[in-house]
Amino acid sequence: MIYYMAAAFLIAIGIYALMLKKNMIKMVIGLSLMDSGVNLLLISLGYINGGTAPILLNGVKPQEVVDPLPQALVLTNVVIGVSVTALALSVIIRVYKHYKTLNSDKVRDMKW
């Protein structure tokens, strides 16, 4: 249960950063937090009371393992999150080069 709460909390924090932090790097951090929250959510979805890691070595019975599928999904999502973060940061480097600021209020040459 605590995992659910943590997951929801991470997502909420991420959104909080996105909505209220002006600094773009902080916004990207928010995105990362959200990603983590989602990952946690996925993993905790697959948890079974008393389950263990889904590696059927050393006599682990299939009945005892947690759902492996969410974990596989998380694996994928982690990489995607990393990719997005990397790309976002590199774009931010260029934003900074052009605008000399990372304040999202000021990066709005294009509007309406």
Add this chain to the structure above:
Amino acid sequence: MIKKSIALILIAILFVAIFFTLANDLPFGDNRTTTGVSDKYIYHGVNDTGASNLVTAIVVNYRGFDTLGEVTVLFVAATGVGAVLYNMGRPAGKKRKKTEASLIVRTGSRILFPMMLLFGAYIFVHGHLTPGGGFQGGAVIATAFLFKYVSDTRYHIDHNKFTATESVVGMTFALVGIMGLLLTGYFLFNFLPNGSPGELLSAGIIPIIYVAIGIKVGAELTGILDNMMEVEQ
């Protein structure tokens, strides 16, 4: 102020919604696998794929296509970072404007670098047996290169070699898939024998793919790091 309170209200709504939906409708720790597809993975996974690490079985075999996509995502991102930061790097041979690392770091990195590479390789080679896999191994390899960057302000990778490596291993993954298609009519089909679970050389194409992924991820992440490090401030 209004903005902030709106934001907080919205966040609260989201939080409550996500949390209570989960808590009410998906009680934590309930065994739901009997209703879904996971049963198949859990009970037949080892036989089907030969990988005792079920996550790996899923990642590389059952849902190998996702992984191909995932690799592509990383590849796209690496290419994207390259494209985004194109022409922003320092001129060749010029030092990065960073303070020199201390002697301890330099020496330590020199010692640790091959060990980290080896560790990374271990992780992805044993991906089908133990926790971990190509991505994790690749990340470790990239960390090794990061070490290099941190310790040596002049250090930079040979782009051509990295690109070639990346290409080759990437193509390997794609080729494995295409070969599966050619041999059996199914893309990414496991056309190699499964072997006996628990052994290193088992689980069909999984080790090949994980090796490819490991090298590729390592190269890509290093490339990303390189691109970012090289940006002239």
Add this chain to the structure above:
Amino acid sequence: MDYTAFIRPEYVLMLLFAGALITYFAGKYSSMARYSLSLLFSGLALLMVALLYGKNTLSVWTPSITPNGISMYVGTNPLTWFFAIILASLSFLTIMYSIPIMKGKRMENWFYTLTLLLMGSMLGVVFSSDLLSFFIFWEMMTLSSYLLVTLAGKRSDKAALNYMILSTMGAYSMLTGITMLYVHFGTTEFSLLSAQIPGTPVNFLWLSLGLVAVGFLVKSAALPFYVWAAPAYSEAPDGFTPLFSGALSKLGAYGLFLFMYVIVGMSALIGMGSFRGVSSFGYAIALLGSITAFIATLYAIREDDIKRLLAYSSVSQVGYILMGLGIGTSLSVAGSLYHALNHALFKTVLFMGAGAIIQLTGTRKMSEMGGLATRMPITFLTMLISIFSLAAIPMTSGFGSKWLIYEAAINKGFVFIAPLAFVASVGSFLYSFRLLQAVFLGQLPDGLKDAKDPSLLVTIPMIALTSITVLFAIVPGVPLGAIASAESYMGIQPIQVDSLFYFRIGNSFGAYNALVVMTILLFAMLVAMIMFAFAGSKSKKVDQHDTYLSGEIYEHHSDLGLHYAANFYRPIERMFEPYLRLRLERTYDAFGRGYELLSEGIRRVYSGDVQTYVYYVIGFLGMLIILAGWWW
């Protein structure tokens, strides 16, 4: 070879569309080819349309073009033919007239291409026998006419855009109505539709017919939609205006005829509700028509711009057509169709004359012209007769149609429509005399001393149309014969035409014998001429300035404004002005500006700040979640 096999409406259309294309490419290289080809194609089309007389065809000409297998049909019938011959002959004559008028103007080559295209699409509108092709041709017609208006260059921008917007609004309304009909009945072919109409819910008919009618009312420039007419007619190139006003404005009426009487049919129309034996729908149309006629007349009286004056006059005259159309009795429909013909005849001549005069004087302000009657006798006479026809003077064809409409209105006891129409008609004397006085009578300005009639290519169409006007004044039975068959096609009791003499029209309620009237007029003319010729001595010509200056030397006073033309009706304009100031244009303009302002506000939504967008996203999600929790 049997040429009659080619006398089919679809070949007419193909000829014209191909002709437009050929003319464009040939005309790029040689202006001679451009003129001769456009004349050739329109002439051929006219000939083919004329030969279609009395035919009744219907044919599929395209494969199905909607998912449900809707094909396009073209066909011809008496009603179609009546309009087609008007449109085709006007187009032909207008092209002829344009050769000298449009020479050297902007985008001359496009003019001929588009005119042929317009001719084709107008004929397409009348020939089309299903909803879809009707609409397609309708849109084509709107588009090509819009392009023709814009050929005049920058000054026509706003007018053209307004025309296009209002037309499209109408077209979309029509499209809504048409699809309603289509979805309800599952067919688009007219005869199949009309077969299914009986027993349709009244509300449905009202709605669909009303929506369709909006499109036609826009094209007819009827009351709430007339605002485009005056600017578009007046700003359009001079070569196009005759066709625009003479031919194109009739198609709104044609559409109403088509939908009210051919598709829905008289009995279903009456079933939608009736008022004194006239369908309420028709009555509403007639009412709109009469009010339009009246108001547009008031506007026309105030105009000093010759083309705007004629434009408002067009609006007003089309109001009469709608009036007759709406009343829907045998007499009124005949009157309406006849008036469509007459208006085509006289308004085309008037706009042609106006174009020639503008070409000559370089201005559209009538008060800067004057005294041209003696310099341009042919233009003057043709325009004079056309104005007589416009004012419904009984020695011209224009009287017959108005008489029929009045008779019908009075017959039905429509005490609102009839007086309005009548006063509007008196008003038409006012504005048409203003045109005469300001352009042809009064003092000839110095700059126009050596003005003379335009070239034959301009005068021949004018003379041709005028002579038809005069001819039909004596034998109204000829056009009424065609009209009668059109009426019977529409399921309306055809007007009785004395088949032997063609002179008398009328019914038990009243009658009009064109021959007697003409005879007496000629007799009186003879008497008056004799009186004039033999009494007293021969008169001597005096200079025009003699009247004014009583022998003073003109040069001493040449700065005097000698021509009484500007602000002609000032005394009564004062009376209307407070009311006319409430122009609908303002409403439309205000709406347009208001919407632009609104959209300026709307696009502020895109603030450019990414955080705002995050707010939108989260807000949207929050809303969905609340909906998901509470509502679903």
Add this chain to the structure above:
Amino acid sequence: MVNIDPTLMIGIPLFMGFLIPSVAIVWKNSPRYLAGFTILFNLIASTLLLIRSLNAPVISVLGGWQPPYGIVFVAGPLGSMLALLISSMTMLTWFYLPPHIKEGNETKFYMLFILLMAGATGMVLTGDLFNLFVFTEITSIASFSLLAYSRGKDEKEAVEATIKYMIIGSLSSAFFLIGIALLYGATGTLNMADLASKIPSANHNLVMMALAMIITGLGIEAEMFPLNGWTPDAYTGATHPVSVMFASVVVKAGFFALIRVVFLIFGAATEALQILMIFGLLTLFVGESSALRQTDLKRMLAYSSIGQMGLLLVAFSLNNQTALVGGLYAMLNHAIAKGLLFMAAGSFIFALGTRDISALNGMGKRMPVTSALFTIGAFSIMGLPFFGGFISKIVIIAGSMQAGTEGMLVAILILSASLIELVYFLRVVHRIWMREPEDDSRLKEAPFTQMFPMIVLAAFVFLMGIYPQAFFKVLIPAAQELLRGLGTMIGGA
């Protein structure tokens, strides 16, 4: 007939994408040709696929694991039509590329370009929800990178647009994934057909929550109204061929993903359709209204795209066959015509050096061919007869009429929005042809290689206007596929 497995439409581009950089080291100009070859392959493959799928849906199981356990590619008429659209638009854009991408790293551009195509193709073909997510990510990350590719004059704007797009886009993917997680929690499966069969018996509350999340997530890709803040900036900032790709490929794929999820997985959930209807109308009006006052050509086109996407949303949410066919037709038409418009606008801007609409005065004289092509595209979007937009509009209206009184209202709203659209496009077209240019000099037209795609698109716009039968042959089964839902068509499930 040669059968090409749909998975190769992903596999080959990926392979080539990996191959390109190493070949480029040796042969500098190779990326362009390799990319061209890849796109050609996809074009052929998707054409064959479309022909095959008209008879029966083509199902390709990946890794030999039958659904719902493995990932499956499902190419019905609809999906293969979109795949064909994607590959052909990419092909045409490929012709259009050269002068517009000179400033950056071309090798990387071509890699991203074909991967974008691969991602979009995957989005329309995949039959697995999480796989859809992965392909969505490939597509969006490739879009981000391509968007940031601009160098030189537009660089600043491109970067700004990218960061906005990235933040919103990542947010969308997070929500999409939450939705997927909830659905998985509710049903324990990820295969779309399996999901469709299990959802009716699943926990309603969870499903609805997931639906809300997924609509939000995919709505961002589909440019739905309050979620489309990134759109105008992205279209404006991107270099011209990338704008074309956005309008004709990325957004179409995103839209299709949304529609598929709502229609197939949720079995045309009426609640979702109501939401889509309302927000579709909002999108339509907000888009068209915002375009009305634009002075920036590309931004105007961008807002027009938003409006068109709103139209599509409305058409699809009407949920009857006629409207769906109309919607699909509008989708095709919009992809083709808007692509044409962006290309022509790109040529204008390339020649003029400014995006200002007022600089277009008298372009009809200065760049006649491009102007004519632009006009054709504009006419089609405006819905004038003999152009594709006309047919789509008529069919959508007919479809909405079938939906009773509300449908009538919808029809009127759609038409009013079209009127606005007509106004601003007419202004531009008018300016191009009827105004006198300030500077009379003739500008250089784009070379034939660039003109070629525009001419092809213009020809298609015409063809769609005068011979719609050809397209209905594909669209009617496609619409039926949507209406039937996915359940009946997955052989293995």
Add this chain to the structure above:
Amino acid sequence: MSITDIVAIIGMAVFVPLLGLLFMGIARKITARIQNRIGPPFYQQYIDVMKLFSKRSNISHSWVFDIGPIFAVVGMLTTMLFIPMGGFQLLSFDGDLIVIMYLMVISGLGIALGAGASGNPNSGIGVMRALVLMMSYELPFVLILLSVMLYYNTTSLAEIVSKQADMAWAVLALPLSAIVADICLQGQFGEKPFDQPIAPAEVATGPMVEYGGKYLGMLMLWHAIAIIVEGSLFVNLFLGGGIVFDPSTYVGMALNFLVWIGLVFLMFFIALLINAVMPRYRIDQAFAFYWKWPTILAIIALIYVMVVSSW
């Protein structure tokens, strides 16, 4: 059409102008008497016309200028022949009220054309005033016509006359209409307060200002016919066409004709009396006047007719 008819037509064409001139002469006498003058002899108009026709110097501005008087006479003569005149209904069976209304316009337009061609601003202003005046009185007049037409359910003037012979005269049946029609008649006659078109003191006889000699002679003839036609129109509409005696006998016919002359004169006389004592409206005042009270009354009359006839 028999020979006698043609003779009658020609006879009428000769008689009516002479009668009109006589009326005009008497009018001058009466006006003079009211204004306490002696006035010219009643045959003065004949002398005037003869003088004008025999004048030696005639000036013309152009052929359009010549058209004016010709058209004026043509229009009025034609109209005259379609109006029943005291039982003489030569062509009036073809005479439809609407036709008559429009025929009457021909002469007006003719004069306007000629006057305009003269180039004199006074004539221009005169024409403008005439046209505006026409538009002014036409509104109430049309409403009245409509009420009469609806009441008798015909648009034929001859029918209206014959129906009045069967029923009561319209002036009794529709008194309100008759009053309004008389007000309009004042404008049609062009007598004060509605003589703006010719207003000698302002625009020097307006349209006629440039005309002299035989032109003016013809215009006087036109005016003479116009008085009879307009008066007769009223008589036919409201006073039963003057038919009080049995029209089948010759004596009756003659007496009817005399009654008709008397009634036309009566109408003219009423107009004269008003003319003699009233000042002149400005043209816009005239317009405002006609579109106000007479129109309101006419509408009331029309409503009355509709109510009555629907019973």
